[in-house]
Amino acid sequence: MTYIGIIITFVFITNFIFTRFLGLCPFIGVSKKVDSAVGMGFAVIFVSSIAALVTWVIFNLILVPLNITYLQTITFILVIAALVQLVEMMIQKISPELYRALGIYLPLITTNCAVLGIALIAVQEEYGVIESFVAGFSAGAGFLMAILLMSALRERLDREDIPKAFRGAPIAFISAGLMALGFMAFDMTLLKNLIG
Amino acid sequence: MKIKEFTKGLFRENPTFVIMLGLCPTLAVSNQVVNAIGMSAAVLFVLLGSNIIISLLKNFIPDKVRIPSYIIVIASFVTIVDLVMQAFIPPLSESLGVFVPLIVVNCIILGRAEGFANRHPVSSSILDALGMGLGFAMGLTLIALFREILGAGMITLFPLPFDFIDEKGQIFIPALRDAPAGVFIAPAGALLVIGLLKAFFNQIELKQEWIREKIRRLGKKKPFSPKEKKGAEA
Numbered sequence: 282m283t284y285i286g287i288i289i290t291f292v293f294i295t296n297f298i299f300t301r302f303l304g305l306c307p308f309i310g311v312s313k314k315v316d317s318a319v320g321m322g323f324a325v326i327f328v329s330s331i332a333a334l335v336t337w338v339i340f341n342l343i344l345v346p347l348n349i350t351y352l353q354t355i356t357f358i359l360v361i362a363a364l365v366q367l368v369e370m371m372i373q374k375i376s377p378e379l380y381r382a383l384g385i386y387l388p389l390i391t392t393n394c395a396v397l398g399i400a401l402i403a404v405q406e407e408y409g410v411i412e413s414f415v416a417g418f419s420a421g422a423g424f425l426m427a428i429l430l431m432s433a434l435r436e437r438l439d440r441e442d443i444p445k446a447f448r449g450a451p452i453a454f455i456s457a458g459l460m461a462l463g464f465m466a467f468d469m470t471l472l473k474n475l476i477g
Numbered sequence: 478m479k480i481k482e483f484t485k486g487l488f489r490e491n492p493t494f495v496i497m498l499g500l501c502p503t504l505a506v507s508n509q510v511v512n513a514i515g516m517s518a519a520v521l522f523v524l525l526g527s528n529i530i531i532s533l534l535k536n537f538i539p540d541k542v543r544i545p546s547y548i549i550v551i552a553s554f555v556t557i558v559d560l561v562m563q564a565f566i567p568p569l570s571e572s573l574g575v576f577v578p579l580i581v582v583n584c585i586i587l588g589r590a591e592g593f594a595n596r597h598p599v600s601s602s603i604l605d606a607l608g609m610g611l612g613f614a615m616g617l618t619l620i621a622l623f624r625e626i627l628g629a630g631m632i633t634l635f636p637l638p639f640d641f642i643d644e645k646g647q648i649f650i651p652a653l654r655d656a657p658a659g660v661f662i663a664p665a666g667a668l669l670v671i672g673l674l675k676a677f678f679n680q681i682e683l684k685q686e687w688i689r690e691k692i693r694r695l696g697k698k699k700p701f702s703p704k705e706k707k708g709a710e711a
Contacts, residue, residue, distance in 0.1 A: 300664045302505040306498070306584055351560060354578040355552040362545055394501045394582045401575050446680040447672075450497060454672030461665035 284415050287408075289472055291419035297395050298427035299461040304395030308428055309453055313439075318432035320379045322425030326418060328368055329396045332361050333417025336400035337410050357400045365390045395424055431457060482601045486608030492585045493616025493671075494678050499585040502576050503617050504667040509633045511646065513621035514614070515569045519558045519577060521610030524586050525603065526554040531594040532602035538595075547590040548581070555580045585613060623670050628661030630654035 297303040304325065311321045336357050344350045369388065373380045390396060399420045403413040434456050443452055492498050502520070506512040530550050531538075538546045559577045562570040570577065580586070589609055594602040625632055630653035636646040643649075660666045 302501050302664065302667065303579075305500040305504065309497070309500070351556060354556050354559065354581055355549060358548055358552050358581050359545065362548060394579050397582050398575060398579060401578055405575065444676075445683055446676045448679075451672045451676035451679060454668050454675065458665050458668030458672060461663075461668055462660065465663060465665060 283412065286472060286476055287412060287415050288419040288422075289475065291416055292423040292426065293464065293467040294469065294472060296423045296427060296464055296467075297398065297420050298424060298457070299464040301398070303398040304393050304424055307390070307393055308424075308431065308457070309450060312428050312432040312435055312453070315429070315432045315436060318428045319425070322421070322428050324368060324372065324390060325393065325395060325424045326421030328361070328364055328390055329399050329421040329424075330414055330418040332357075332364055332396050333399050333403050333413045333420075334410070335360055335364065337403060337408070337413040340404050341410075353401070353404065357397055361396050361400070365396075395420060427460075430460060434460075479601060479604060482597075482604040483608040486605065486610070486612040487615065488612070490609075491612045491616055492609055493613060493620075494675055496588075497675075498588055499583045499613060500671075502579065502583060503613075503620060504664075504671060506573055506576055507617055507621040507624055507667055507670075508628075508662050509572070510618065510621045510625055511569070511633045511635065512572055513617045514634075515562075515566070516573060516576065517610070517614030517617050519562065519573075520580060520583060520585070520613055521607070522558055523551060523554040523580055523583075524589060524610045525606040526557075527551045527586055527590055528594040528602040528606035529599060531590045532597060532599045535595045543595065544587075544591070547587060547595075551586050551590070552581050585609060620667070620670055620674065623674070624661045624666055626650055626653060627658050628663075628666055629659075630657040 291297070295301055298305065298308050307321055307325075312318050339356055339360060340350070340353060344353060344356065365388065368390070369380075399417045403416050406416075408416055431453070435453060438452060438456070447455070486492065490496055493500075493503055499520070502516055506516045527547070527550050531547055534546075534550075555578060558580065559570075562573075562577060589605060593605050597605070622632065630650050632648040632650070634642060634646045634648065636642065661670065
């Protein structure tokens with residue numbers, strides 16, 4: 282049951298984009314087309330679930346026994362950077378098209394706060410190893426959902442007659458704001474009603 | 478010439494409103510002015526430190542491993558800030574939470590390292606860091622002011638010895654205090670405020686362009702050609 286709770290929490294209640302504001306740069310940058318948004322979303326799911334797992338192992342099996350937990354920020358960011366490099370090489374090999382579409386944003390997953398964020402949050406919440414993995418996966422899934430909704434919206438917005446000053450980023454932010462208002466409906470009471 | 482390195486970060490290349498980098502902390506910690514100021518100070522310190530170190534090391538870091546090296550330099554400064562904040566200002570550290578270690582992935586800092594500090598001398602890098610850091614602080618504080626005034630009807634600062642600030646460092650705004658628009662404190666409000674502010678600055682930009690265009694056209698007309706004069710008289 283706790284796993285379902287974690288999934289619902291990270292996908293809906295504390296959605297990384299709409300309530301925690303983690304990973305906004307790619308959210309605004311790559312959400313112009315649905316295809317690239319989907320690619321980015323899956324890349325984030327992949328990296329964040331593996332990152333959550335690997336950082337849990339490193340934190341609890343290396344940093345805690347050696348009593349050097351103050352090095353967590355440095356260690357986590359290096360592990361994530363290496364992981365992103367791996368994913369980048371994989372995507373380049375498997376689907377060069379997708380690789381071209383994601384362009385400069387793939388290396389930028391390294392500096393995507395969502396991935397480092399989930400690693401730090403999992404440590405802070407003292408999740409177990411499977412819980413960390415599930416949290417990483419569902420945080421990525423929440424990101425995918427948000428960026429998918431946003432890109433579908435923006436493809437339609439492109440055809441609308443928007444005042445000049447609002448074109449591009451401003452209207453994207455305002456639409457995201459309205460979506461975030463909708464997401465305020467998901468809260469802890471809802472979770473309690475759902476799974477008791 | 479050099480002063481330009483400082484001022485460009487404040488307005489023309491403002492990190493928050495023009496190049497739009499480092500948005501995650503901007504939106505997440507802008508619910509109280511005091512958080513915004515604390516975050517700005519932390520970012521300014523890290524940016525200054527990393528720009529100085531990277532500028533000093535620019536001839537020693539091999540090109541292939543430069544990004545990981547920059548990240549390590551930045552992460553060390555972030556760890557310093559994080560530990561200092563936990564030790565000396567625990568309430569601020571508590572309310573900023575996970576966003577203090579997340580300064581590592583603030584795109585402004587890596588952006589300045591990669592885009593400026595690795596090919597400029599130390600003195601310009603310091604000016605650049607100060608300008609960018611203060612530009613970030615301005616943007617963040619502006620958003621926080623809007624959100625807290627509209628959403629909670631008050632401004633939270635540090636406890637200061639002035640009459641209008643109470644012992645918790647809060648300034649209350651009379652009419653808004655009774656009926657604040659809570660949506661601005663909620664996460665949705667942050668996105669709305671930054672969208673509207675960005676549109677506002679775009680509008681100013683467009684207006685200025687329009688005026689410049691007008692002046693340019695007038696300037697073209699002024700050296701009067703006889704043809705045009707005739708047309709005007711007719």
